[in-house]
Amino acid sequence: MEHRVDPKLALRFGLYEVDLVQGVLFRQGVRLKIQEQPFRILALLLQRPGEIVTREELQESLWPEGTHVNFDGSLNAALKKLRAAIQDDAENPRFIETVPRQGYRFLAPVHSVNGSRNSISPSTSVSPESSEECFEVRMRLNPEFSPERAAELSRERKMAERAARWIDFSLLSGAIAFGSWLLFFIVYPVPRPSVQRMTRITNASGIDEWGGIVSDGTRIFFLERDGGHWNLMQTSVEGGNAEKMPAPFENTRLFALSPDHSQFLIGQFTRRDDEMPLWLWPVQGGEPRRMGEAVGHDPTWSPDGSQIIYVRGRSLYTIHPDGTQLRELAHGPGLPHFPAWSPDGETIRFNMDKRDDGTQAVWEMAADGSGLHAILAGGRPLASQSAGEWTADGRYFLYSDCENYDCNLWGIREAWNWFRRSHRDPVQLTHGPDSLHVDIPTQTGSRVFAFSFRSNRELQKIEPRSHHAETLILNANAEVASISPDGQLALYTDRPDGSLWRSSVDGAQRLRLTQPPLVASAPHWSRDGKQILFTGVRPGFLRQIYFLSADGGALRAVLPESREASDADWSPDGTQIVVSMREQKTQPKFGIY
Structure with missing residues (x-):
């Protein structure tokens, strides 16, 4: 389909033809590449051939009021591109003459085009009147060059400029904020946990660490060895004399307190290494109640109190407090000990004693028994010779590690901090001289209860x-x-x-x-x-x-x-x-x- 142009909207000079509606430039029928600003300068000069178009007029036409630009440099660059497109020379101009300190003048005759671009007939030279007529027609028919459209374009440009400035400001602000966060993240990491103070709660030579520690927030409970017999003892968390408390059996071990503080989870034993029947004993006293057929060691409650997990042989079992729903949760490659539930109830960790290679490490699995694996810290298994437990807020996992009889309390950070760099390597919290064992650590706020031993032989x-x-x-x-x-x-x-x-x-x-x-x-x-x-x-x-x-x-x-x-x-x-x-x-x- 042939592209037809209104003869009053298409102009010709020399070998060149300009379509003012489409904003295109041809040379002998071949379309030339030309940018918008050089083309607009050419259109303005063609409308006033032989006249001086001042630089101020070009500035007003090309850059509306309020536009921030290097006018002289931008105008010179646009003219240079225009002369290159029409093969003109500033020193020996054929088309565009530079009038010093005034502006520019179009030298060549300008003709309107009759018919299509491909069938050009010469016409009379465009007089100032016909040039004005052509300009008025183009302004009326091409919305892009109408006064209303020009005002609209000016508003759009201003809005675009404001949006661009806002985007630039936002990007700069974001970059500054990100840089500040990154600097703070690297330079100011989350402080490593540390023990601020150690307070002696009780001093007794007969304490048996095997019995662990249980606390209700105001008292702590532990076992004391008395020859071939064990006594259940209690004392205030603030310290003081330990007192013997009544127990339902000759040898009773206290394992855990229910989340609602209404029942103790206890075991009846004769020898320390025996698997023992598990019972529930009201805190207020009274007869204990057998927990179904559960026999094992190291039982503990789930955070919501709906389940109890315990160990028997190489397996971990769960059971409901009423003795129902007993099931094997997992079977490990070694002997599990001291299972602990995360505060959110999603994860279970325990100490795995692998007798085939003599290693002890902390293992982990989901609450449903899936995903059983050893915990790695620094690329190696997390070693532990006694129980581990989460802090009440779930941010740290605490455990004891021993080397040549000397045991210390360690911690590893669990929760990730998006605003400050967090260390995931285990941190040694205590450094002697006492040997610390945390068989069943108990947290009350920021406090941790542990056994401490100092040899004097x-x-x-x-x-x-x-x-x-x-x-x-x-x-x-x-x-x-x-x-x-x-x-x-x-x-x-x-x-x-x-x-x-x-x-x-x-x-x-x-x-x-x-x-x-x-x-x-x-x-x-x-x-x-x-x-x-x-x-x-x-x-x-x-x-x-x-x-x-x-x-x-x-x-x-x-x-x-x-x-x-x-x-x-x-x-x-x-x-x-x-x-x-x-x-x-x-x-x-x-x-x-």
Whole structure:
């Protein structure tokens, strides 16, 4: 379809043709590329051929009032592009003449076009009147160049400029805000948790850490060993004398308090290592109620009180408080201990004791038993030798980790902070001198209850007849001593690193027999005093029984590394040894061999 142009709206000069309606420029029928501002300058000059068009007129036409632009530079750039499009030269102009200090004048004759662009007939030269007529027609027919449209375009440009300035301001403000956040995020991370103060609540030599700690917010409850019997004790969280409290059984262990503080979760036991029947006992006293057929250890409540989780063998079970809905939740690769529920009830963590490789670590799973896995911290399993528990607000997970008998409280941050950088590596919260065990830590606000132990030992000799005690070795770190058959030498282990030492009974002539990381315990002399039998454990291995010359030297294992053994001793004639071994089954079995 042929493109037809009103002869009054199309102009021709030289080999060029201009369509004022479409805003296009042709050279011998070929459309040329030209930008808007150069074209508008050309249109204005063509409407007034032979006349001077001042720079002020061009400025008013191209840039409405209020436009902020480098006018001189922009106009010169637009004229340069226009001259390039029509192959004109500023020094020897054929079309556009520069009038110094005034403006510009179009030199060539300008004709209107009859018919289509492809059928051009010459016409008379455009006089000022006809030029004005052409300009008026174009203004009437092309809305883009009408006064109303020009005003509208001016308003639109102003609005666009304001929007652009607002966008620029918003982007700049956003960049400043992001930079400030990033700087604050990097330079001012969330402070690492720390222990501000440690307060002694009670001081008793008979406390059995195996019994754990339970608190109702005003009191704490724990077990105290009394010979072959255990007493249930209580004291104020602010400290004071501990008092014995009535218990429903001869040996009663308190595991947990229900979320509504109405019932204790307790166990009835004879020996510490036995699985025990689980009961519910009203806080106000009265008869305990058996919790279905549940038998195990380390039970605890879910945050909403609707379920109880406990351990039996290698499995974790859940049961409703009324004894119904008993089911196996998960079965692990080791022996689980101390399950803990997150405050939101979504996650369960527990300590996994893998007897096949001697490791202990914190494991995690969802509340429905799915997603069982070891927790990694710093690319390695999170080690723990006792219970772990979330703080009441769920921001930190606290646990105890031990090295060479010395245990400390550790914490790892759980909640992510979007405004400040958070450290995810475990943080050691305590650094001795006391050894801290948090078997079942309890939080009340920002407080944490834990067992603390400090060794103060000395080897003493007691005369049976006179009952006179004489200190032989004064060493707060020495323990598990054994006297040689001739009474001249002593064996003991040193707590800081678990090494085995030999010395004279007065503490002189000390000789280190083993080196870390082997941790020695339970040393025994042979009947002739030439060999030593002891229990040793290395990180990542099972406990083992070793032979060692009384003068030191190489160690010799009694059993293969795949068998766990401990607590060995010589027979009276020195030809045999007796040893305690543990078989790795679903229900671990201990035996003496």
